[in-house]
Structure formats: C-alpha cells, structure tokens
Amino acid sequence: MIEPPQPGQPLGVAQAITLFNTILGDLSLVIEGEIANYNVNQGKFVFFDLKDETHDARLGCFMMLFKQNVPVEDGMRVKVLCRPTIHSKSGKFSLTVERIEPVGEGSLKRAFELLKKKLEAEGLFSPARKRPLPKYPERVGVISSSSAAGYGDFMRIAGQRLPSTSFLLANVTVQGSEAEEDICFAFDYLNSYYDLDCIVLVRGGGSMEDLHAFNSEQVARAIVRSKAPVIVGVGHERDETIADYCADLRAATPSNAAQLLLPTAENVLQKVAALTSQGRRLVERRVSMAREKTAQAVERGHQVIYLRLRSAQQYVQQLTRTLDALSPEATLQRGYSITWTEAQAVMRDPAMVKTGDKITTQAAGGTVTSTIL
C-alpha cells in the first residue's frame, strides 16, 4: 500500500503506477461490449478489445486462457467481469478479465457452436465414451433445484417407478451466476463422498440465457469426469445443451429422464417371470424327455423278455417233440411191441425163454400173455 503523496511532492513513474493500481484494485466491474481483435499468445495469454460501437470507444482486455470460461470470437457481444489495471512496463491501461458471459441470443448461440465444436474435437461427445446405465439403480444422485419445475416432474415420475431406489438431491441453483459453480461442485461432491449408481442433472425449460449453465465448459467437464454415469434432462424436447451432448444418456425432458432411468416394479416382475419361466419350461421338457426315455426303456425290456421267453418256449416244444418221438409209447404206436419174460426182463433174444415159459407182450393197445410151445 502506497501512501498518497503530499501536495506538490512529485512521484516516480513506477510509484505513480503502483498508486493508480492500488486505487483501481478495489474496482471490480462488469462491462458490456463487442469483442474485437481477439487473439491468444503463446497458448496461454488472451488479448482482445471491448468495443462500444455507438460511441466509437474501446478498452483493451487481457485474461489467462485457462480462466476463459467460454469460447468467443470477434463480433460477439459479451459482459466481462474485470479489474482495471495499468501495466508498469508499457504504461498501458487494460482490463484484467476474470469471466466472460455472452450477451443476447446471437452471441449465446455462437458461443454454443464454438464450444460444441471444441468439445466435439476433444472427443467428449464420442459414443465410445458413453457408459451404460444401471438396469436397477439402487442409489441415484439428483442435481437440481428443489424448487424447479423440472425437479418436481422428475420426482413425480420417479415416484411411480422402481420403489427400491433411494435419491440424494444435491440442491443447486440452476440459473444465474452461481449455477455453473454449484453444479460443478455438486458433481464433484457427490462423486467424492457417495457411491452412486447414476447422477441425474435436471431442470425445466427456459431461454438460452436461462440455460446458460448447461452450456458451460466447466459443467461439460464435470459431467465427463463424473465417476457415476450421468443422465441429463434439461428443458423441453427441442432444447439442446452442451450438457446433453456430454451425458452418458440424454433425456428429452426431466420426466423422460425418470422413465429412462427407472423401470417400473411391473417391468421387474415381468423380467423375473421371464427368467424363471424359461427354467421351468426347460426342466419340464427334460422331465418329460426322461419319462419318455424311461417308458421306451421299459418297453424295450418287455420286448426282450418276451422274445427270450418265446425262444425258450419254442426250444422246450422242440425238445418235447424229440422226446415224444423217442419215447417207447411212440414206438408201440408205430406197431412195435415189447415182450417181457416171466422174470420181467425185456426179451431181446429167443434164447432167454424155453418151452412152457410164459411171456407178456405189450402193444400200443394193451398186453397179451402167451405160453412158449
């Protein structure tokens, strides 16, 4: 801090500049104008003029590239948050810019296009980067304003769906100067302290200026670095924001975000029924096949036993016929006879008997007793 000089006491140039900067240092201004001569030096220093067309006036501006929150180009109307400074070496007066905000629909659209092109070139919108959403989310982070219509719509539809889901609302401002910082903080906070299945960013419709935070590079990068997959449902179906492009899934509206995120209890039960019915059908089919195979095996067994029995029966019949053919009775039937001596021996030789002996002859029809003469 430099002391103000006594009247009439000269100051050195450097002292004077330091004094001016000390006085100016308290000023934090928002100045609106049109950008001209925008350029980036050495990949980190940004210089441009802020023009007032009606009064043919301009101010030189400087800012660090990493602080540039929105892409701009010549001709865009913007508001800059800045501090006036006199540079000691050049003695030039300029504005050190902290933040830029496009003004008016035309500039907002142009900023949107420039940012979209930049992030697309970095691959932030690439389908390969999109992560799948959980099928049955158990814990969901919601970044929105508790008083926003979009939040109400989201929770109303979510309330009619999967009853097992729990929600953690990160209550933020979704419009105005704090919105961007709030949303980024919410993403980082939720990802740091909670294990969430998904994060949903929702708000209702609005003008391009109202939706400005959802078209910011900071929010885009917060979405991309989120550990949990992100659904964005902002505005109406026709609204498109940079946040939509960065999301893992874009929902047309907040209500649609709830529909895409959560199945209904009925959907789950139908899925469960489908999963169990297939098992039942296959088990029943296998049981039926096993029954059929068993029946076939039994039938084959019956047939084998029957064939064996029939074969045995035929064999017995054949033996019986052979035995019958060889039996003495069969021989007698053919006209032969058997003669026994008195000693009941079969007479095989006439010498076995003598005159006067009685012999018995058996024929098929009966016996006759004779005496040898």
Added chain:
Amino acid sequence: MTKQKQFSLNKKIARLEEIEQFFQKPDFDLEEGITQHKEALAIAKEVSEYLSSVEQALEQLDIATLRRGEP
C-alpha cells in the same frame, strides 16, 4: 434404508440371469436343473415381496451451504 442395503435387486436379478445361463446348456443335469429352478422360484418370490414392501427414500444436500464450507 437398512432393508434396502441388505437386499440387492441387482444381485438377485444377476443370480436369476446366471440360472438362466445354466439352462442354456443343452445337456444340463436334470437334478441340478431342478435345484437351480427351485432357487430361481425362491428368488422370484423374494423380489416380489421386496418390491411390494419397500419405499423410495430421499435425502437432500444444500450445495450452496457446502460450498461455503458450512456443516
């Protein structure tokens, strides 16, 4: 909340999907299939009972307060 932590719908459905995969094998063992199917029916019953008894929960964080570093 305790009940929600104990019961994981995702795990139950993942188990049902595993069982379904088992049944995709054309030559699955019938006795094992019957055991798996009984388990699937038990899980289906659990899921149905859980969904009819559980309620959604909502907690809230005030980000502006957290940004200011207030508890």
